[in-house]
Amino acid sequence: MDNKQLWDSVLVEIETGVSKANFSTWFKNTRIVKQDGGTVVVGVPNEFVKEWLSSKYDRLLLKTLRDISEGVRGIEYAVVSLSSKGTEKPVLPTNNQSTYAPELPLNDLYINREDNLNPRYTFENMVIGSFNELAHAASQAVTKHPGHAYNPLFIHGGTGLGKTHIAQAIGNHIKNSKTGKKIYYITSEKFAIDYINSINDRRMNEFKEKYRKYDVFIMDDIQFLAGKDKSQEELFHLFNALYENNKQIIFTSDKHPNYIHGLEERLKSRFGAGMIVDIITPEYESRMAIIRHKLNSSNFSLGNEIVSFIAESIECSVREMEGVINSIICQSRFKNRELSLNEIKLLIKNNIIPKKTASIKDVIRVVSEFYNIEESNLFEKTRKKEIVKPRQIAMYILREDFNVSYPTIGEKFGGRDHTTVIHSCDKVKNSIKTNAALTDELEQIRALL
Numbered sequence: 478m479d480n481k482q483l484w485d486s487v488l489v490e491i492e493t494g495v496s497k498a499n500f501s502t503w504f505k506n507t508r509i510v511k512q513d514g515g516t517v518v519v520g521v522p523n524e525f526v527k528e529w530l531s532s533k534y535d536r537l538l539l540k541t542l543r544d545i546s547e548g549v550r551g552i553e554y555a556v557v558s559l560s561s562k563g564t565e566k567p568v569l570p571t572n573n574q575s576t577y578a579p580e581l582p583l584n585d586l587y588i589n590r591e592d593n594l595n596p597r598y599t600f601e602n603m604v605i606g607s608f609n610e611l612a613h614a615a616s617q618a619v620t621k622h623p624g625h626a627y628n629p630l631f632i633h634g635g636t637g638l639g640k641t642h643i644a645q646a647i648g649n650h651i652k653n654s655k656t657g658k659k660i661y662y663i664t665s666e667k668f669a670i671d672y673i674n675s676i677n678d679r680r681m682n683e684f685k686e687k688y689r690k691y692d693v694f695i696m697d698d699i700q701f702l703a704g705k706d707k708s709q710e711e712l713f714h715l716f717n718a719l720y721e722n723n724k725q726i727i728f729t730s731d732k733h734p735n736y737i738h739g740l741e742e743r744l745k746s747r748f749g750a751g752m753i754v755d756i757i758t759p760e761y762e763s764r765m766a767i768i769r770h771k772l773n774s775s776n777f778s779l780g781n782e783i784v785s786f787i788a789e790s791i792e793c794s795v796r797e798m799e800g801v802i803n804s805i806i807c808q809s810r811f812k813n814r815e816l817s818l819n820e821i822k823l824l825i826k827n828n829i830i831p832k833k834t835a836s837i838k839d840v841i842r843v844v845s846e847f848y849n850i851e852e853s854n855l856f857e858k859t860r861k862k863e864i865v866k867p868r869q870i871a872m873y874i875l876r877e878d879f880n881v882s883y884p885t886i887g888e889k890f891g892g893r894d895h896t897t898v899i900h901s902c903d904k905v906k907n908s909i910k911t912n913a914a915l916t917d918e919l920e921q922i923r924a925l926l
């Protein structure tokens with residue numbers, strides 16, 4: 478195995494256990510520079526990454542390296558210029574410490590290689606609110622009667638809303654119930670890689686056997702199989718084999734299966750045969766509860782004003798909330814004092830990718846352009862048909878494709894009540910069943926987004 482292959486295998490392992498944000502912040506532009514005796518020298522883009530990796534991830538990296546290559550005894554980190562590798566840019570400028578959102582990765586060490594479960598994901602440390610209660614209830618039912626309650630269970634929702642957490646919590650719960658059930662968690666990307674490697678190495682029988690022996694099979698982020706026809710075919714056969722034997726299957730995705738373009742119809746219809754639940758963006762009260770929960774579990778406290786400020790600023794991702802809280806904790810410990818509200822505002826501004834606000838704005842712009850009306854028309858309190866329809870469509874898209882909660886949509890559309898929003902979305906949902914022209918329009922609008 479050469480340096481690149483070795484490091485790629487290490488990164489694939491690491492990626493399963495850390496959040497995407499963490500992974501791209503700390504591991505993206507790293508590589509093995511050389512191996513010297515038993516020492517692996519890891520090249521990193523700057524001092525900041527060097528310090529972070531050596532203090533927080535050293536044990537995990539060493540363990541992962543050793544699992545793959547027995548002779549490894551130690552790791553050294555060296556700042557190397559990446560220009561020799563072409564276009565790569567360092568991920569983090571060393572002088573800008575306020576933009577990082579570290580997540581304390583202590584438990585990453587304990588990911589079990591047999592089942593890929595990380596014990597930190599449990600139902601007990603999950604906040605339940607109206608945004609995820611359906612997914613939670615369905616998951617609980619699955620843990621009580623695996624293979625019989627809802628099969629498959631399909632959980633969809635935007636990034637950072639707890640899909641991986643809840644899917645792994647099901648696995649951990651069944652594992653801890655000591656019924657001897659064999660559980661396996663894998664991302665769809667890793668599944669596709671494993672599939673291709675087995676073909677190349679002529680290990681297809683082994684591959685098939687391995688995946689068919691599980692009682693509970695969890696595949697995370699199925700949307701990444703879009704367009705990968707061969708892997709989808711393999712998954713289809715695996716699905717049937719497991720399903721026929723009453724094995725529990727759990728999928729997660731960032732979208733409803735019907736909206737995953739490039740996913741085979743027969744897979745979609747299999748998914749539809751079980752239970753499809755979504756996790757939406759948490760409303761204000763749930764956001765407050767999540768923040769308090771995260772602070773509690775870090776033994777840290779913040780004033781009510783600050784907690785509600787964070788809850789107001791971050792709407793769309795629990796992961797971003799965690800990132801901000803961890804940054805606040807790190808900085809206050811570093812400065813050895815409480816941060817002021819202004820410092821926290823700055824930190825949030827630097828940490829948050831204004832993804833969803835951009836999305837909401839985009840939907841409003843695209844929909845009004847499509848129907849040839851002014852954006853402001855959408856917010857008017859009017860019953861004119863040429864305005865009502867675009868407004869309902871915009872609401873429907875925000876709800877279905879962007880997982881924005883009903884109350885938030887109501888707020889954005891001029892303080893409408895959430896029941897009005899539900900009514901609008903249901904109206905569109907019902908019309909598309911019979912109105913092919915409307916389905917067409919929706920497709921065109923979605924293509925513009």
Ligand code: ADP
Nearest residue numbers: 602603604635636637638639640641642795796
């Ligand atoms: P997704 O898979 O949907 O992108 P994750 O499951 O990775 O999101 O969740 C992102 C982070 O937020 C994780 O650290 C997870 O533990 C945390 N998290 C998500 N939902 C909750 C919740 N309801 N309560 C507490 N923590 C949560």
Ligand code: MG
Nearest residue numbers: 640641642697
């Ligand atoms: Mg995930």
